[in-house]
Amino acid sequence: xxxxxxxxxxxxxxxxxxxxxxxxxxxxxxxxxxxxxxxxxxxxxxxxxxxxxxxxxxxxxxxxxxxxxxxxxxxxxxxxxxxxxxxxxxxxxxxxxxxxxxxxxxxxxxxxxxxxxxxxxxxxxxxxxxxxxxxxxxxxxxxxxxxxxxxxxxxxxxxxxxxxxxxxxxxxxxxxxxxxxxxxxxxxxxxxxxxxxxxxxxxxxxxxxxxxxxxxxxxxxxxxxxxxxxxxxxxxxxxxxxxxxxxxxxxxxxxxxxxxxxxxxxxxxxxxxxxxxxxxxxxxxxxxxxxxxxxxxxxxxxxxxxxxxxxxxxxxxxxxxxxxxxxx
Amino acid sequence: xxxxxxxxxxxxxxxxxxxxxxxxxxxxxxxxxxxxxxxxxxxxxxxxxxxxxxxxxxxxxxxxxxxxxxxxxxxxxxxxxxxxxxxxxxxxxxxxxxxxxxxxxxxxxxxxxxxxxxxxxxxxxxxxxxxxxxxxxxxxxxxxxxxxxxxxxxxxxxxxxxxxxxxxxxxxxxxxxxxxxxxxxxxxxxxxxxxxxxxxxxxxxxxxxxxxxxxxxxxxxxxxxxxxxxxxxxxxxxxxxxxxxxxxxxxxxxxxxxxxxxxxxxxxxxxxxxxxxxxxxxxxxxxxxxxxxxxxx
Numbered sequence: 001x002x003x004x005x006x007x008x009x010x011x012x013x014x015x016x017x018x019x020x021x022x023x024x025x026x027x028x029x030x031x032x033x034x035x036x037x038x039x040x041x042x043x044x045x046x047x048x049x050x051x052x053x054x055x056x057x058x059x060x061x062x063x064x065x066x067x068x069x070x071x072x073x074x075x076x077x078x079x080x081x082x083x084x085x086x087x088x089x090x091x092x093x094x095x096x097x098x099x100x101x102x103x104x105x106x107x108x109x110x111x112x113x114x115x116x117x118x119x120x121x122x123x124x125x126x127x128x129x130x131x132x133x134x135x136x137x138x139x140x141x142x143x144x145x146x147x148x149x150x151x152x153x154x155x156x157x158x159x160x161x162x163x164x165x166x167x168x169x170x171x172x173x174x175x176x177x178x179x180x181x182x183x184x185x186x187x188x189x190x191x192x193x194x195x196x197x198x199x200x201x202x203x204x205x206x207x208x209x210x211x212x213x214x215x216x217x218x219x220x221x222x223x224x225x226x227x228x229x230x231x232x233x234x235x236x237x238x239x240x241x242x243x244x245x246x247x248x249x250x251x252x253x254x255x256x257x258x259x260x261x262x263x264x265x266x267x268x269x270x271x272x273x274x275x276x277x278x279x280x281x282x283x284x285x286x287x288x289x290x291x292x293x294x295x296x297x298x299x300x301x302x303x304x305x306x307x308x309x310x311x312x313x314x315x316x317x318x319x320x321x322x323x324x325x326x327x328x
Numbered sequence: 329x330x331x332x333x334x335x336x337x338x339x340x341x342x343x344x345x346x347x348x349x350x351x352x353x354x355x356x357x358x359x360x361x362x363x364x365x366x367x368x369x370x371x372x373x374x375x376x377x378x379x380x381x382x383x384x385x386x387x388x389x390x391x392x393x394x395x396x397x398x399x400x401x402x403x404x405x406x407x408x409x410x411x412x413x414x415x416x417x418x419x420x421x422x423x424x425x426x427x428x429x430x431x432x433x434x435x436x437x438x439x440x441x442x443x444x445x446x447x448x449x450x451x452x453x454x455x456x457x458x459x460x461x462x463x464x465x466x467x468x469x470x471x472x473x474x475x476x477x478x479x480x481x482x483x484x485x486x487x488x489x490x491x492x493x494x495x496x497x498x499x500x501x502x503x504x505x506x507x508x509x510x511x512x513x514x515x516x517x518x519x520x521x522x523x524x525x526x527x528x529x530x531x532x533x534x535x536x537x538x539x540x541x542x543x544x545x546x547x548x549x550x551x552x553x554x555x556x557x558x559x560x561x562x563x564x565x566x567x568x569x570x571x572x573x574x575x576x577x578x579x580x581x582x583x584x585x586x587x588x589x590x591x592x593x594x595x596x597x598x599x600x601x602x603x604x605x606x607x608x609x610x611x612x613x614x615x616x617x618x619x620x621x622x623x624x625x
Contacts, residue, residue, distance in 0.1 A: 074425060078423050078426065080426070084540055124610075125606055129609055129613050131422050132359070132422055133609055133613060133615065135422070136609070137609050138604045140602040140603075140606050142601060143598070144602050147598065149593055150592070151593075151595070180469055215623055215624075
């Protein structure tokens with residue numbers, strides 16, 4: 001085989017907490033990430049307007065899908081009403097801009113916070129529900145919100161849609177694709193770094209534990225209701241931010257927009273959401289099982305096919321008492 | 329208070345609720361036997377209606393023949409979907425199942441738009457008289473016929489599940505496979521049969537849609553409401569589905585009555601059941617008739 005500069009370890013060989021807390025697994029991925037950001041920063045210099053507009057769309061959807069990843073991929077909850085949150089973020093920021101004169105760049109986080117609140121309200125059923133029943137409840141949330149959009153003319157601007165002012169920064173209007181690209185890139189990088197950091201925190205590990213086995217998590221002292229609702233809130237925040245970004249690109253936002261990107265378009269994203277698992281799962285396993293060597297990359301089949309160590313089963317007891325090699 | 333309007337609406341709600349019950353029965357039958365949540369069930373219904381419409385309008389077949397053809401077609405289609413799409417999903421995480429069936433529903437919507445056009449088509453008049461008056465209440469003939477048919481189907485379903493050991497050999501593996509997923513693999517029949525169940529309802533919908541065809545969008549939504557009525561045993565399955573369907577049907581019409589008479593908010597017919605659904609799920613997380621799974625670590 002050819003030479004690979006920074007090979008990815010064929011397992012999890014980190015031996016210190018500091019190594020476990022690193023954001024990138026290898027030096028190679030660190031370099032690639034920085035190079036990617038640098039390339040994107042230079043993109044408007046040589047890319048055509050069409051490519052730029054596509055990149056902007058990619059960034060926007062990327063942010064919103066990131067939120068869904070937190071919910072589905074990391075917490076294991078199902079949301080079919082995510083597109084309604086996405087739409088709510090749009091209307092909220094437009095409403096802030098037109099009714100209260102909030103400048104667009106400030107209204108992005110504010111709309112994100114409003115969407116967070118909404119997501120947490122509709123996440124309350126998630127505290128008690130799981131699986132299919134949660135899917136139904138979030139689907140109901142979708143219909144309720146759609147009804148709200150159609151009804152609240154003051155909020156959505158009716159069927160004609162809400163006008164959005166172009167964003168401006170220090171008097172510099174950001175209405176061209178070139179300048180707007182940087183706004184999206186900023187929020188994109190910020191969101192991804194934020195979520196990557198979230199997964200290194202106590203709360204992030206709690207979310208993963210809830211996904212891996214909710215009963216074990218509860219036994220370990222993790223409040224299920226709190227973290228499920230929190231997860232809904234976080235994911236809605238990114239939906240709100242992402243959609244707010246979209247609002248600036250398209251000058252107006254007919255209510256049609258949000259319902260039409262029905263649960264379906266988001267469920268497509270969540271197929272990639274599942275891929276956020278492998279590393280995260282390992283770290284959750286590590287927290288529940290003393291035996292380090294057992295953290296082989298988990299097979300990505302079904303939640304039921306975890307390595308035995310993740311459960312508080314006789315196997316894991318053996319893990320603790322026996323020598324490390326016995327449970328590899 | 330307009331009592332006659334209320335009674336009229338409630339009668340309509342009862343009839344529509346029975347249809348919902350039949351749809352819910354198909355949901356629960358599939359879900360309980362294969363653990364597959366079929367979000368494309370609404371499209372199955374619409375497909376059945378379109379096929380029947382096609383045979384009547386384009387081929388000029390009599391209604392009964394068209395109905396039979398639609399029944400056969402949707403049966404075959406249900407088997408095809410089960411074998412090709414749903415069978416590999418048995419035992420997979422529920423999010424994958426939901427995504428696949430939602431994808432299937434989008435695909436079917438697109439194909440039906442392409443094949444039958446975007447606009448709602450009017451079903452030809454099947455029955456001689458549009459309405460029948462029973463005890464001062466106007467009931468559409470199509471609704472009445474569908475009410476009778478849904479009763480028949482429910483009885484057949486009940487018989488199907490009650491006498492599973494003797495008469496119909498397919499019933500037993502169907503219930504046997506419901507809770508432990510592994511046992512679903514045990515007999516090939518149990519994974520084959522439930523796939524055929526989707527056909528019952530679409531064919532059904534054909535008759536009940538009698539005079540008008542609603543937009544395809546509406547059906548998946550109303551059908552998905554009936555999800556939560558899944559129940560543990562096959563016989564309770566039917567009871568739960570029917571009760572759930574009737575509750576939804578009555579609720580819709582009652583909400584419309586309250587809204588039209590007092591509140592004047594509008595659109596309550598569509599939205600009220602969803603509020604109630606969330607409230608019910610908050611109180612009983614496993615549905616009205618569902619049994620709580622006692623889990624161990």
